[in-house]
Amino acid sequence: MSSGMEFRRLVWEVLCDTSGKFRKDILREKFAKLNIPAFEKRFISEMVHGITRRKQTLEHIARQYSKALPKDIWVLNALWMGLYQMLFMQSVPAYAIIDTTVELLKERKKHKESGYVNAILRRVQRESHGVENQKQSDDILPIDLHRSIQFQTKVFPNPEKKLCEYWSIVYSYPLWIVNRWYERWGKEDCQRILEAGNSVAPVFLRVRKNFSEIEKAFTSQGIEFSVQGNFLQLLHPGRIEALPLYQEGYWTVIGPSAASFVEAMNPKPGMKILDMCAAPGSKSAYIADLLENSGTIIAVDISAERIQSLEENKIRLKIDCLQPVIMDASCLPKEYTESFDQVLLDAPCSNSAVLAKRGEARWRLNSQNIQELCHLQKKLLLSAARAVKKGGTLVYCTCSLEPEENQAVIQNFLEENQEFVCEEKKQIFPLPPELDGGSFFKLSRKNQEGA
The missing domain is CATH 1.10.940.10 (NusB-like)
Structure with missing residues (x-):
């Protein structure tokens, strides 16, 4: 045959x-x-x-x-x-x-x-x-x-x-x-x-160290790529784990759009940060690099299998400040209350902004699913808010284009939690070259009532 x-x-x-x-x-x-x-x-x-x-x-x-x-x-x-x-x-x-x-x-x-x-x-x-x-x-x-x-x-x-x-x-x-x-x-x-949404989704690598060495290694093995700022776009991605310098932690898989959400957080060395729904951990890894591996990142996910990928990345990337935890992010323990400088909630969503990458998502969606997701998103956002220190930052983001999962969730939250204000927001359409989109909201918690 x-x-x-x-x-x-x-x-x-x-x-x-x-x-x-x-x-x-x-x-x-x-x-x-x-x-x-x-x-x-x-x-x-x-x-x-x-x-x-x-x-x-x-x-x-x-x-x-x-x-x-x-x-x-x-x-x-x-x-x-x-x-x-x-x-x-x-x-x-x-x-x-x-x-x-x-x-x-x-x-x-x-x-x-x-x-x-x-x-x-x-x-x-x-x-x-x-x-x-x-x-x-x-x-x-x-x-x-x-x-x-x-x-x-x-x-x-x-x-x-x-x-x-x-x-x-x-x-x-x-x-x-x-x-x-x-x-x-x-x-x-x-x-x-x-x-x-019908295009082949590209794979982007965020370079963590020694750009020229990665380029040399990829070129020597005939791996085609283009340089996009601090990222490499693989033109014909294969098995990621088999690429040069993977085990040495020279790069991680994350696209410019998702990375921009982390950059907008502006994490500083020494901060204590909670990453909710964190697996597989590409955003946690970027936060750790911006913290210069100094501080604490509690990376929470409800799935034991997905937490395993976080554990593996922690070892491969040599990230000491990362602490993966198996936990339902909608029910955080009392000791988390007002104890984090920043909280990142990358909420479960319809994935309508990443349909090139997740082809099945369009067939799993309906209006009822979106309403169910909105209920979960609101619950997670309230849980995240309780963990933010006064004067701290809460970032809410999705891979969705739908207003019910984004603007409506945030508007409802701000109306009921007036100690938070929205400092920044943006929506990225899933268009070439990246084909990934999403929505982002940066909220700050007032230091004291009315301030």
Whole structure:
């Protein structure tokens, strides 16, 4: 069996996994067990995450060529694999896509179903072709900024009459998200965010020491990167732990947006800081560096498994001031009351500002989920506030664009806790080059009542 078949088989297994785990975690487990070259890892990752993001587009197109879709998860995902490669991956010839997809199904004794999938793929191949980017139309599927697929028939809603429905299908987002973003930001910004959410999320490394040595080590191993200020952007990220100088703690994984939230805290050496919901610890590590490893960071997380990653980072990065603690941050102990100079709450959220990195998040979201998250966020914020000293700082941030999780949470909090004032706030849209966004609020607690 060719290596190409083996890698597609792996993609198929990940897509059909019913364990409930995030697909990025399933992939990480698979990659840790198998010796797969970096190029093939990129191919596998692109297929898994691309199909996850583009599920709605693929399903809509398939329904144009089939009266009913199969209920068998293996057949359905084989169809998605074939369609995704044919429409979104130019590197693979159509005949090879069809042949390998059919062969996979036959391996599982799904001979009848292989004929069904073969027929749909061949019809899509005949009735579509690549074109340079065209204006939006009911026969056009935009692929990226430079390329589109044109179909022979009207496959999509008419964008002149039903623009949000068209975007929902061709960019593959739930319609309710497209509607709310369009109403909030208008046509141009909404479309830019939708496009960016389907891009491959880059990986950024924050350099902690000896920039030139890292550049030399990466270059010697053929690792492609670009320099972005104090960060390196990996152009083709592989297994992070296998990169040069990882064990020596020369760098940590964090993007410029998330790092800017820490910088806005302006932590000083000797401070006592509480990092709530801290795992995996990239912000804690940056705080420790800004403290010059002098002071105390209590890094709290409810998950024992995630706390383990904090413990490992503490050792690898040689951070003495970091104290990971397994704890429910919504119920901090009494001894934490008014005992911290700064508190950072990176709250659990909808992840709507990091959809390029977390492709499944868009399909797990609904308005009820957001309300449940808001309830938790308010509870955590009150807990965080109790831990801040008078004259201290409380930073609230999320990876969300939704006002219910950001402005509304803060407004409600400030109305009920008037000893706090908002000193700084910002929202970062998830646009190139980083593709990560989020919202940030820096609150200060008055030294005394009315002061």
